[in-house]
Structure formats: C-alpha cells, structure tokens
Amino acid sequence: MWDKYLNRFPYxxxxxxxxxxxxxxxxxAHSAGVQEIDVKGLQALSEKLAHSVLNKLGLVYDSEKISDIEDAILLTLIKEWGTKSYEFQLDRELTPTEIETNKLKKIKFKHLIKAHCYFGLKSNSTTQDSLQHLKCHSGYYGGSTSVLKFLLRELGL
Incomplete structure (x- = not known):
C-alpha cells in the first residue's frame, strides 16, 4: 500500500x-494532532531532518530532494527499525463532483483507513506486541468492517 498511495495524488x-x-x-513517537498546520508529527520530524541533511551537505534546497529524503527517513523508522507498531491514516481527496455533493458538510476527503498495526515481534510478551493484528478506528473510518472491505479490495478479493 505504501508504494501505491504514499505521495500519490489524490491520496x-x-x-x-x-x-x-x-x-x-x-x-x-506520535503526532500531536495539531490542526492549524498541514505538516505534523512524524512528517514534521522527517522534514526537519531532511532539511538538516541538505544543509550539512551544502546542497541547494530542492522540494523533490526533500521529499525523497523524508521518505527514506520514514521508511527507515517505520519499516527497518525493529518496528513493534505503526499507526497511519489514508484519505482520498474528493473529486469536484463529490465536493459539490458534500458542500453542506464541508468534506474534502473520503476517509479510507485508519489503523494501528501491531507486528507481533514479542511472542513471549503478554502485551499487545505478542500478536500480529490491526486496531481499527471507528467513527469516520468505519471500524474493522470498513478496514476489512478496504483491504479485501486492495488484495483483489
């Protein structure tokens, strides 16, 4: 899913x-949920680290380089650093027709999935880290049933 949706419009x-x-x-580490700024939490950290790398190497600021460095930092933290758990959310920007339909609700995104993934790396533990599972968020994201439907669509089943 990472390759299909990360930094891909309209997601x-x-x-x-x-x-x-x-x-x-x-x-x-977790995002604080500050709504006033677009870049938050882990993404703000990766952006700051990317800027530091470019500055240290004496390279000119380039938004594409920054994005690539941020992705590399996040990939390392999330996929390659002994991750016990990872939480993310995925939304899709609505089309102009969908926005017009939802104008009164002021909705700009369709909520696709929000889940906390536990990778089960501590098999001898009595905590949530002993079992590989997803904690699915309800509310806007519809809970386990919506996540299951989304994942089945992703797998083509």
Whole structure:
C-alpha cells in the first residue's frame, strides 16, 4: 500500500505513531494532532531532518530532494527499525463532483483507513506486541468492517 498511495495524488497518507526498538534505542513517537498546520508529527520530524541533511551537505534546497529524503527517513523508522507498531491514516481527496455533493458538510476527503498495526515481534510478551493484528478506528473510518472491505479490495478479493 505504501508504494501505491504514499505521495500519490489524490491520496493523503499520514504517519501517526511508531514504536520501535533497534541498536539500543527505543522510539515511541506520535503526532500531536495539531490542526492549524498541514505538516505534523512524524512528517514534521522527517522534514526537519531532511532539511538538516541538505544543509550539512551544502546542497541547494530542492522540494523533490526533500521529499525523497523524508521518505527514506520514514521508511527507515517505520519499516527497518525493529518496528513493534505503526499507526497511519489514508484519505482520498474528493473529486469536484463529490465536493459539490458534500458542500453542506464541508468534506474534502473520503476517509479510507485508519489503523494501528501491531507486528507481533514479542511472542513471549503478554502485551499487545505478542500478536500480529490491526486496531481499527471507528467513527469516520468505519471500524474493522470498513478496514476489512478496504483491504479485501486492495488484495483483489
């Protein structure tokens, strides 16, 4: 799903939380949910680190380079750093027709999936980290049933 939706219009992928342990470092980072700014939490951290890398290397600011560096940082944190759990949300920007239909509701995005993924890396533990599972968010995202339907569509089943 990462390759299909991350940084691909009309989708908006947000990294919300990560818990990981590797190389003697434990990471527990989550987005604070500040609504006033578009870039938040883990994405704000990766953007700041990307700017620091470009500055240190004496490279000219380039939005494409920044985006590539951010993706590499997030990929490392989320996929390659002993991740115990990861939470994200995926939304799709509405088409002009859909926006017109939802004008009174002021909705701009269709909520596709919001889930906290547990990877089951601590099999001898009595915590949620012992079992590979998804904690699916209800409300706008419809809970487990909506997530299951979304995932089945993704798998082509």
């Amino acid at each position: 908006k992928w947000r990294h919300l939380r990560i818990r990981a342990e590797a190389s003697g470092l434990a990471i527990n």
